[in-house]
Amino acid sequence: MHHHGGMTQLGPFSFSTMWTWSPDWVFLLAGLVVLGLYAAGVVRLHRRGDRWPIGRMVGWAAGVASMLAVTCTGLNDYGMVLFSAHMIQHMVLSMLTPILLLLGAPITLALRALRPAGKGRPRGPRELLVALLHSRYVRVVSHPAFTIPLFIASLYGVYFTPLFDTLMQYRLGHVFMMVHFLFTGLAFFWPIMGVDPGPHRPGHVMRIIELFMGMPFHAFFGVAVMMAGHPLVTTFTAAGAPPGTNLLEDQKLAGGITWAFGEIPTAIVLIALVYQWMGSEQRHARRRDRAEERSGDAELEAYNAYLASLHKGDRPRGAGPASAPAASTAQGAQTAAAAAPTVPAAEAG
Structure with missing residues (x-):
């Protein structure tokens, strides 16, 4: 799929050409499956007479929608030939989709919707999920000392080494990279968003510090890409790009996108954190009164x-x-x- 399987030359990159339907089946099927599972969980809770907040459903649906918007549209085709288009994909998948999905609280939903196996029975999905949440593996993978370097390395390590060019030669490599961006983002924001239970639940102040620890590296990376005087990756060539593309200008745009995008998730997360903080204070107060x-x-x-x-x-x-x-x-x-x-x-x- 590297050379677009005999596809005709792409026209100039614009909003109208970006929003054409061009499904990537891996992401399309994955998105539909997780939407279906989530809906099934909500339905089961409702049948039992439990409420599940509408805001969480909206968050989950928006997360899946944001993933499909960058993988099942013309943007995905441009992402193969234009650095700027690829960067939009990377930013959305690593910094917007994960936050929205985490606001959907999927782990909480799963723990409430899955039925306990019952005494004397082999462990069911719910027990395995609980065991996984308590496992050393998850404790390490969700620790800030792991997630923050991983988040930073997935920027610098991918683009400033030959890794990007190697992966982009293969369709599977491209999919792997996208999945990696998504999971890196989930790992980074999971302890910070704190809707779902997890091994590391720092206080609200600590979460804000964690959020801001990753951001300067992100901004610096964007600036470094903007300032680079030569193409950083060899994947994007003048021959593959839409006619009339200046590769260095496009690379500067990619850096600008990266730099500017850091502000969006920061704002969303801060708003969500303040909101959760107020909620938890109110709960504590109610509990004390009672x-x-x-x-x-x-x-x-x-x-x-x-x-x-x-x-x-x-x-x-x-x-x-x-x-x-x-x-x-x-x-x-x-x-x-x-x-x-x-x-x-x-x-x-």
């Missing part, structure tokens, strides 16, 4: 029961009916206390 209400009532009831027992002090303890209300209130306090921890857990979910 805990106070519960313990306050229980103490009051116990105290009243104690006063009542003093008042009937002439009776032997536990003989008369007077101790019955005291016992029942004590039991009430116990059941209230026993019920206490389960309430916030349900709400937090």
